[in-house]
Each structure stands twice: as C-alpha cells, then as structure tokens.
Amino acid sequence: MAVQKHLAVVGAGIVGLGIAWEAARRGHRVTVIDPAPGSGATFAAAGMLAPVSELYYQEEQLLALTLESARRYPDFLQGLGSTGHQTAGTLVAAFDAADRLALEDLRQAQLAQGLRVEQLTSREARRLEPALSPALSGAFLAPDDHQIDPRALSAALLDALAGAGAGIVRRRAAALARSGTGEVTGVVLDDGTRIAADETVMANGLGTALLDGLPASLRLPLRPVYGDILRLRVPQALRPLVRLTVRGLVRGLPVYVVPREDGTVVIGATSREDGADAPSAGGVYQLLRDAQALVPAVAELQLEETTCRARPGTPDNAPLLGRVAESEGDVPGLLVATGFFRHGVLLAPAAARVCADLAEGLPVPAELLQFRPDRFSTSMEGSQR
Ligand SMILES: Cc1cc2nc3c(=O)[nH]c(=O)nc-3n(C[C@H](O)[C@H](O)[C@H](O)COP(=O)(O)OP(=O)(O)OC[C@H]3O[C@@H](n4cnc5c(N)ncnc54)[C@H](O)[C@@H]3O)c2cc1C
Structure with a gap:
C-alpha cells in the first residue's frame, strides 16, 4: 500500500x-x-449508467472515461449493501419518423465508436417490452447500458x-x-x-x-442545469411495467422510464437553465405526456414524487x-x-x-x-x- x-x-x-x-x-x-x-x-438522479445511449454529439471526448467508469462499476460495488444495480440493458425507442431519423444518426455514431447496439423491429421491441406503444417508429437495444439506484x-x-x-x-x-x-x-x-x-x-x-x-x-x-424528475408506483396488476430501462425520443424531446426493484419507476428528465429550483408544471406535464407516448400504461400509475435538482454543468x-x-x-x-x-x-x-x-x-x-x-x-x- x-x-x-x-x-x-x-x-x-x-x-x-x-x-x-x-x-x-x-x-x-x-x-x-x-x-x-x-x-x-x-x-x-435516475442512475442510468449509460455511456452508449448517452453518447452526445461533441461529447465524444468523454466516451473513454464513461466507458472506463462503467467497466469499473462491479468492482466499485464490492462490499456495499443493496444498491439496486441492474444489468438488463436499455431499449431506445423513437416516436415518429423524425425521431427515428435522429436515433438512426445516434446509432451510426455509436457503431462508428465500436459500441454494441442492436437494431430491433417494432415486433422485437414489443416482445422485449410488451407495454411499449404499438405506434413507435423504431427501436434499438443497448445491452451494455445499465442502471443503479443513486x-x-x-x-x-x-x-x-x-x-x-x-x-x-x-x-x-x-x-x-x-x-x-x-x-x-x-x-x-x-x-x-x-x-x-x-x-x-x-x-x-x-x-x-x-x-x-x-x-x-x-x-x-x-452553472446549474435544472432537471425535473418523477417517481411513480406501478400497481401490482401492471408489474413489471417495463423490465429494461426504456429511453425515447418523442417529437424531438428525450424521456426515459427507469424501473426500480421496489415496484416504482423513475420518469425523467427535463433540462432547464431558467434558475427555477422547484419542479416546473410544464416540465411535469411534458414528462408524463412523452412517457405515456412510449408506454401508454404510464397513465395508470400513482404519482408519488416530483423532484427538481440542478446538475453541475460546465462550458x-x-x-x-x-x-x-x-x-x-x-x-x-x-x-x-x-x-x-x-x-x-x-x-x-x-x-x-x-x-x-x-x-x-x-x-x-x-x-x-x-x-x-x-x-x-x-x-x-x-x-x-
Ligand atoms: C434529474 C436528474 C437526473 C440525473 N440522472 C442521471 C443519470 O441517470 N445518470 C448519471 O450518471 N447522472 C445523472 N444525473 C447527474 C448526477 O446526478 C450528477 O452529475 C451527480 O449527482 C453529481 O454528483 P456530485 O456528488 O458531484 O454533486 P451532488 O450530488 O450535487 O452533491 C454535492 C454535495 O455537496 C454538498 N455541499 C455543497 N456545498 C458544500 C459545502 N460548502 N460544504 C460541504 N458540503 C457541501 C451538498 O450538500 C451535496 O450533498 C442526473 C441529474 C439530475 C438533476
């Protein structure tokens, strides 16, 4: 030592x-x-450990660090109690045709970086996640994107x-x-x-x-970049609502549904730089509307919590x-x-x-x-x- x-x-x-x-x-x-x-x-935080589906244009310099960190997670968790770590993967879905084109650009960027992504037909996506809307226009699987409960x-x-x-x-x-x-x-x-x-x-x-x-x-x-995020309880009859983390692009806006082991899901997140440190009504509306477009049964969940915090952003x-x-x-x-x-x-x-x-x-x-x-x-x- x-x-x-x-x-x-x-x-x-x-x-x-x-x-x-x-x-x-x-x-x-x-x-x-x-x-x-x-x-x-x-x-x-939703706790997505998602270097693949979080690959953003002009943030490629971060990729090596995010991949290294994702690889370190299992060792990092050694000796800790329950952390909600789940390794089932992430399904990424597009709502309309324009969303499908945007996600196809992302998928090409991921493939160019040698990342593992598998294109899915709508039928394959719904076989993996039966609660997905039948109206979605495209989907892929990022098997190496995991999640934890922060x-x-x-x-x-x-x-x-x-x-x-x-x-x-x-x-x-x-x-x-x-x-x-x-x-x-x-x-x-x-x-x-x-x-x-x-x-x-x-x-x-x-x-x-x-x-x-x-x-x-x-x-x-x-600089503070505020995010609104929701926790909802899934009624017993609807469990599990989803098994994988489901991310989507709905009319150009990102949204995700992250399942937790305790029968809740996390739906997030907005991105605001308006300085308002309380949940925004418009943000909550947008998240519920867009999550429901991906997974219609979201309308049947019980809303338990709306939270807002600021991400520490840099230029x-x-x-x-x-x-x-x-x-x-x-x-x-x-x-x-x-x-x-x-x-x-x-x-x-x-x-x-x-x-x-x-x-x-x-x-x-x-x-x-x-x-x-x-x-x-x-x-x-x-x-x-
Ligand atoms: C809605 C939302 C969703 C997110 N989802 C994800 C996600 O899915 N995956 C992901 O990787 N990241 C996610 N993030 C980002 C992630 O939450 C942050 O990057 C991360 O929490 C930053 O951690 P931190 O410890 O640096 O800061 P913080 O968690 O903000 O902790 C800072 C701590 O410092 C303490 N502090 C401040 N000033 C002082 C002081 N003077 N003396 C002592 N203590 C002080 C505060 O009390 C606080 O506990 C999300 C963020 C938001 C807002």
Whole structure:
C-alpha cells in the first residue's frame, strides 16, 4: 500500500462518497464533510449508467472515461449493501419518423465508436417490452447500458464508510485552510473548526466555486442545469411495467422510464437553465405526456414524487477533475472533482480512481489532462496542460 494519507472530502454526493470509499478501501484515513449527504443532484438522479445511449454529439471526448467508469462499476460495488444495480440493458425507442431519423444518426455514431447496439423491429421491441406503444417508429437495444439506484448507492456508501471508520462531519465547509507557502492543509468549517488533511478533495458539486481560499486565478465556471424528475408506483396488476430501462425520443424531446426493484419507476428528465429550483408544471406535464407516448400504461400509475435538482454543468459538458495550478505549479494538497453534469453517477468510480491515484502521487495519464479543473482559468488559457 502507498503511504497512508488523510483525505478530507468536501461534499457527500455520489462523487465525494465514491472518492472517500475508494480511498478508504486503499487503507487511507478519510473524513467526509457535508451538512446534508446525498441531498444534491444525487438525490434526483435516475442512475442510468449509460455511456452508449448517452453518447452526445461533441461529447465524444468523454466516451473513454464513461466507458472506463462503467467497466469499473462491479468492482466499485464490492462490499456495499443493496444498491439496486441492474444489468438488463436499455431499449431506445423513437416516436415518429423524425425521431427515428435522429436515433438512426445516434446509432451510426455509436457503431462508428465500436459500441454494441442492436437494431430491433417494432415486433422485437414489443416482445422485449410488451407495454411499449404499438405506434413507435423504431427501436434499438443497448445491452451494455445499465442502471443503479443513486439514493440506495449513497446510503450504502455512507454505511460502508462509517463501517470502515471514516469520519462523517455534518457541517458546511466554509474555506480551504492554507499554509504560508500556499499548500492546502485542510478545511475550515462554518463553525470555525479546522480539519487538517494531507489532501483536500473539493467534491461539493455546484458549491465548489463558492469556498473561500481557492487559488485566486482559478475559474470554476459551474452553472446549474435544472432537471425535473418523477417517481411513480406501478400497481401490482401492471408489474413489471417495463423490465429494461426504456429511453425515447418523442417529437424531438428525450424521456426515459427507469424501473426500480421496489415496484416504482423513475420518469425523467427535463433540462432547464431558467434558475427555477422547484419542479416546473410544464416540465411535469411534458414528462408524463412523452412517457405515456412510449408506454401508454404510464397513465395508470400513482404519482408519488416530483423532484427538481440542478446538475453541475460546465462550458464543455466535461468534468473538472484533478489538480489545479497556481503560479509555482500544482497547489499541493488540493484536488477538485466537480462539474459532472449529466454523468456524475456513471462517472463516480472513474472520479474515485483518479482522485485516489493522485492522492497517492501516481502520474496522471495524458488523456485526463483535458479534464483539468483549471482549464478555464485565465493563466491556463492557451496552455498545453
Ligand atoms: C434529474 C436528474 C437526473 C440525473 N440522472 C442521471 C443519470 O441517470 N445518470 C448519471 O450518471 N447522472 C445523472 N444525473 C447527474 C448526477 O446526478 C450528477 O452529475 C451527480 O449527482 C453529481 O454528483 P456530485 O456528488 O458531484 O454533486 P451532488 O450530488 O450535487 O452533491 C454535492 C454535495 O455537496 C454538498 N455541499 C455543497 N456545498 C458544500 C459545502 N460548502 N460544504 C460541504 N458540503 C457541501 C451538498 O450538500 C451535496 O450533498 C442526473 C441529474 C439530475 C438533476
């Protein structure tokens, strides 16, 4: 094992908890700081682990990281309690002819990347999922896209961390503690308590840019991208409503229906940048309308919950992950893991591996430098780092 370190992880969303868990598994001492663990974007997330069906135009640079993270999931879950991990695959369906063309473009992009997708006739799609509407215009299967229950996973991670002796401090971090030479030596909490650490990991989502003591040149251009999402209970007579995760494009709008082991389904999600942090009536209407176009029996479910949270977005939709430079090189003792936007649940194992490696002084693979958190900072513009 590498020399034992003490990591202070600010933020107990899926990303911070994953980093803390990986560090604890490697034998390091860990303190996690969060006034309300699991209450951020993680609380809303559908939990799709979907590098294939989430392949977006102009986000291909993320593919290697999302695929690596998906591969790491089974090992990441070792030793955890129930997490709702399901590996049945994802069915992607098109509503009308224009949706079919758009999905065909996506399928071609997936094939060009060597990803596994299987085109389905309507009959084959309905044989897999009898509740699908007979009016759909096309479908394919992404067998390697899986899912997890993020609330169950964060609870399991918190339990496992407590069992491993990690400290869980339910307070807000107010500032980074820094030595006279600029090294980050830990965290100052909102009540003035100091927590000393060898490495401080900023994994507090949209809150990361708000801490005092960050390097003055560091620009973390995070923005909230709100998502409305619904939880519905499937009456016994209709179970299982669907067995696979069903994603669809309905008149150009994406929608998904994710089955949970407890007899509920998750229907999501809108994408809004209007700053409104409560569920939008129009968003809820749109989700129910479009989910029902894919799976008509959605109209017979019981609506249990409408939730809205903000995804931590970045200008290039890629995370801010790694060390940050100040005038004299990388700031010792500081790691950043934020900006995971739509992919934080999927990317948690990769973020955990990267941060634990960096904390142990292992070299950063060249392909990860593109995610450096300081890539938007003025002093880094035009640099090759
Ligand atoms: C509707 C919706 C659906 C989604 N679906 C998926 C999906 O299917 N698959 C997927 O991979 N991703 C999905 N995402 C994205 C995913 O939820 C996020 O990328 C992920 O949750 C980010 O995790 P995080 O730990 O960085 O941030 P968060 O989960 O937001 O956690 C940040 C934590 O930091 C804490 N915090 C903030 N400030 C401080 C402070 N000063 N001190 C201490 N703690 C602090 C907060 O209390 C919070 O617990 C979805 C997001 C939304 C909104």
